[in-house]
Amino acid sequence: xxxxxxxxxxxxxxxxxxxxxxxxxxxxxxxxxxxxxxxxxxxxxxxxxxxxxxxxxxxxxxxxxxxxxxxxxxxxxxxxxxxxxxxxxxxxxxxxxxxxxxxxxxxxxxxxxxxxxxxx
Numbered sequence: 001x002x003x004x005x006x007x008x009x010x011x012x013x014x015x016x017x018x019x020x021x022x023x024x025x026x027x028x029x030x031x032x033x034x035x036x037x038x039x040x041x042x043x044x045x046x047x048x049x050x051x052x053x054x055x056x057x058x059x060x061x062x063x064x065x066x067x068x069x070x071x072x073x074x075x076x077x078x079x080x081x082x083x084x085x086x087x088x089x090x091x092x093x094x095x096x097x098x099x100x101x102x103x104x105x106x107x108x109x110x111x112x113x114x115x116x117x118x119x120x
Contacts, residue, residue, distance in 0.1 A: 040096040047089035
């Protein structure tokens with residue numbers, strides 16, 4: 001019947017609009033996460049460089065401490081700064097991996113979830 005055909009076409013058109021909106025939403029979210037990943041990669045890079053420089057400074061100050069040129073409080077402060085630098089680098093890596101997992105989920109690349117078998 002004609003009224004049924006008209007309703008079916010309207011329903012199809014609504015479905016198509018919903019599908020297009022979902023595609024658009026996913027594309028927008030993917031673009032946002034890609035930008036976030038790029039920013040987080042830069043943070044990882046700078047954190048690693050800072051940690052590396054701090055490690056060199058601690059090594060240098062340790063040598064100076066052994067020679068009696070600096071006090072233990074200075075060495076302690078540099079070691080604490082190194083611990084903070086390592087922590088910041090690890091945090092940056094974790095945040096990057098979380099964003100990467102979100103991208104994988106959106107793209108449908110989530111790791112397979114093992115199925116639980118019912119006992120026989």
